[in-house]
Amino acid sequence: xxxxxxxxxxxxxxxxxxxxxxxxxxxxxxxxxxxxxxxxxxxxxxxxxxxxxxxxxxxxxxxxxxxxxxxxxxxxxxxxxx
Amino acid sequence: xxxxxxxxxxxxxxxxxxxxxxxxxxxxxxxxxxxxxxxxxxxxxxxxxxxxxxxxxxxxxxxxxxxxxxxxxxxxxxxxxxxxxxxxxxxxxxxxxxxxxxxxxxxxxxxxxxxxxxxxxxxxxxxxxxxxxxxxxxxxxxxxxxxxxxxxxxxxxxxxxxxxxxxxxxxxxxxxxxxxxxxxxxxxxxxxxxxxxxxxxxxxxxxxxxxxxxxxxxxxxxxxxxxxxxxxxxxxxxxxxxxxxxxxxxxxxxxxxxxxxxxxxxxxxxxxxxxxxxxxxxxxxxxxxxxxxxxxxxxxxxxxxxxxxxxxxxxxxxxxxxxxxxxxxxxxxxxxxxxxxxxxxxxxxxxxxxxxxxxxxxxxxxxxxxxxxxxxxxxxxxxxxxxxxxxxxxxxxxxxxxxxxxxxxxxxxxxxxxxxxxxxxxxxxxxxxxxxxxxxxxxxxxxxxxxxxxxxxxxxxxxxxxxxxxxxxxxxxxxxxxxxxxxxxxxxxxxxxxxxxxxxxxxxxxxxxxxxxxxxxxxxxxxxxxxxxxxxxxxxxxxxxxxxxxxxxxxxxxxxxxxxxxxxxxxxxxxxx
Numbered sequence: 121x122x123x124x125x126x127x128x129x130x131x132x133x134x135x136x137x138x139x140x141x142x143x144x145x146x147x148x149x150x151x152x153x154x155x156x157x158x159x160x161x162x163x164x165x166x167x168x169x170x171x172x173x174x175x176x177x178x179x180x181x182x183x184x185x186x187x188x189x190x191x192x193x194x195x196x197x198x199x200x201x202x
Numbered sequence: 203x204x205x206x207x208x209x210x211x212x213x214x215x216x217x218x219x220x221x222x223x224x225x226x227x228x229x230x231x232x233x234x235x236x237x238x239x240x241x242x243x244x245x246x247x248x249x250x251x252x253x254x255x256x257x258x259x260x261x262x263x264x265x266x267x268x269x270x271x272x273x274x275x276x277x278x279x280x281x282x283x284x285x286x287x288x289x290x291x292x293x294x295x296x297x298x299x300x301x302x303x304x305x306x307x308x309x310x311x312x313x314x315x316x317x318x319x320x321x322x323x324x325x326x327x328x329x330x331x332x333x334x335x336x337x338x339x340x341x342x343x344x345x346x347x348x349x350x351x352x353x354x355x356x357x358x359x360x361x362x363x364x365x366x367x368x369x370x371x372x373x374x375x376x377x378x379x380x381x382x383x384x385x386x387x388x389x390x391x392x393x394x395x396x397x398x399x400x401x402x403x404x405x406x407x408x409x410x411x412x413x414x415x416x417x418x419x420x421x422x423x424x425x426x427x428x429x430x431x432x433x434x435x436x437x438x439x440x441x442x443x444x445x446x447x448x449x450x451x452x453x454x455x456x457x458x459x460x461x462x463x464x465x466x467x468x469x470x471x472x473x474x475x476x477x478x479x480x481x482x483x484x485x486x487x488x489x490x491x492x493x494x495x496x497x498x499x500x501x502x503x504x505x506x507x508x509x510x511x512x513x514x515x516x517x518x519x520x521x522x523x524x525x526x527x528x529x530x531x532x533x534x535x536x537x538x539x540x541x542x543x544x545x546x547x548x549x550x551x552x553x554x555x556x557x558x559x560x561x562x563x564x565x566x567x568x569x570x571x572x573x574x575x576x577x578x579x580x581x582x583x584x585x586x587x588x589x590x591x592x593x594x595x596x597x598x599x600x601x602x603x604x605x606x607x608x609x610x611x612x613x614x615x616x617x618x619x620x621x622x623x624x625x626x627x628x629x630x631x632x633x634x635x636x637x638x639x640x641x642x643x644x645x646x647x648x649x650x651x652x653x654x655x656x657x658x659x660x661x662x663x664x665x666x667x668x669x670x671x672x673x674x675x676x677x678x679x680x681x682x683x684x685x686x687x688x689x690x691x692x693x694x695x696x697x698x699x700x701x702x703x704x705x706x707x708x709x710x711x712x713x714x715x716x717x718x719x720x721x722x723x724x725x726x727x728x729x730x731x732x733x734x735x736x737x738x739x740x741x742x743x744x745x746x747x748x749x750x751x752x753x754x755x756x757x758x759x760x761x762x763x764x765x766x767x768x769x770x771x772x773x774x775x776x777x778x779x
Contacts, residue, residue, distance in 0.1 A: 153732075155729045167486060170488075
């Protein structure tokens with residue numbers, strides 16, 4: 121089984137936190153509140169998740185409740201996997 | 203209630219309107235039942251307004267403003283969310299000869315304290331007579347207006363309950379019709395004052411170039427507090443008697459196909475959006491989303507408000523060509539609030555020109571040398587077009603002497619659409635607008651024949667998603683962290699062709715080399731900048747104290763520092779603390 125948590129973390133580090141120490145990004149780091157993701161970055165993340173896991177993320181699922189941290193993103197992805 | 207004198211006057215001069223109110227009355231009387239505005243909502247029914255309804259609502263606002271003491275020449279700030287009353291509130295102020303100005307409302311991610319602090323400072327500088335908002339934010343606004351001689355605080359519900367204004371104020375085309383405030387913190391924001399004549403001149407030029415008529419239907423999601431939403435779409439539709447559809451930017455960014463859904467439903471013909479949105483729509487919209495979409499009504503998709511990239515256009519057309527969009531449907535408009543909006547354009551019958559130049563010669567010699575497609579140093583620029591009616595431009599050096607073709611310098615524009623002045627800021631006006639009418643834009647570019655190419659900015663303004671961000675606003679926020687060295691921070695905008703806009707790179711000196719302190723500094727920078735300016739820092743680079751180069755005048759040289767960083771990265775000598 122894919123390590124979804126780690127894949128999401130790697131994607132965020134590579135795309136939105138280049139050069140950052142990976143230890144500074146934890147499962148619960150607030151991604152939106154802490155200024156790591158804005159509305160355009162969220163769309164980039166959504167495109168990645170949809171492509172990588174073959175799922176559909178709805179417009180109402182693009183807010184803090186679902187994409188606010190690595191934990192919530194992982195749980196959103198898992199809820200959509202067959 | 204019938205319009206009396208004004209209608210008679212306007213029926214006589216309808217072919218040659220002199221003010222925005224002439225246009226409103228003319229279309230309200232001659233095509234009263236035509237749909238003028240379609241406000242698209244996510245969580246409630248869409249609202250459509252005819253020209254007659256727009257006229258009537260405008261007169262309601264007008265009489266309401268007057269009842270609360272607003273008079274000719276007074277400034278009215280309008281701070282409203284996406285709402286069908288936006289334009290009536292705006293035109294109602296103009297109707298009585300007052301001067302409206304849209305400001306962005308708070309958004310869910312705004313830190314209220316900073317927002318209201320900035321607003322308070324702006325109000326004290328702009329000295330409006332009134333501030334109009336919705337009742338939901340009245341208390342918060344009232345709290346921020348504790349200073350001597352504050353403006354009257356109005357809410358929509360109170361203003362529109364006083365009947366209809368019978369006649370508009372007497373107005374001259376040279377009267378200031380509106381103010382557009384630029385982004386930025388206090389001291390950086392400038393209020394551009396535009397006359398009726400300037401606005402009508404701009405609209406006339408754009409209409410002529412793109413052959414826009416009352417049969418066109420405009421579409422955008424760019425809000426009205428951005429000059430694109432206001433001038434290119436809402437006012438253009440008002441002047442030409444057109445229909446326009448306006449989406450909320452929040453709705454669009456969550457669901458980009460919503461723009462195509464509206465185009466499909468209401469047969470939009472012209473769609474305006476900034477460059478990054480071309481990338482975003484091309485990449486984000488799924489094939490499934492397009493099943494029911496017919497784009498055959500679209501004849502022009504217009505780009506602007508930020509640097510326009512060849513790659514963005516290519517990506518967009520490749521993605522949507524199967525739905526009928528073609529290269530020659532793309533247009534570019536270039537301009538800024540100081541010249542109303544758009545006075546240089548490309549596309550439609552004059553194809554957008556792609557210029558291939560040598561990027562190294564461009565940087566080193568400030569000369570755009572032509573190269574062929576196979577050059578390893580290839581950099582492509584899109585021509586933003588030629589001067590529209592009553593507009594000319596030139597490229598000048600540091601001494602404002604005109605440069606020959608292909609030499610890079612500052613773009614200066616002479617246009618009938620130029621502003622009168624910056625609101626209550628004579629010094630800034632004199633710096634950028636000369637007595638003989640040339641406006642010095644701060645943009646860098648070159649000319650080939652009569653076509654303008656933009657290469658960057660003289661100032662270090664960052665443009666993200668069509669929004670201007672002053673680097674010093676970012677640097678000032680970061681300087682508040684105890685580990686940062688104030689005055690030794692550089693925020694730089696870097697072109698990102700993948701996203702079609704700029705990324706923000708922050709280079710920050712610190713006296714500490716403790717990893718946890720540096721991590722805290724980066725976290726602080728990202729969080730505070732996002733919350734206060736609503737943009738993200740894409741990359742934070744820590745450098746040792748005294749690493750950043752300053753100019754001879756003691757200012758941080760942002761772009762040279764970024765170039766130095768790039769060079770060190772290529773040779774794998776990234777600075778370490």
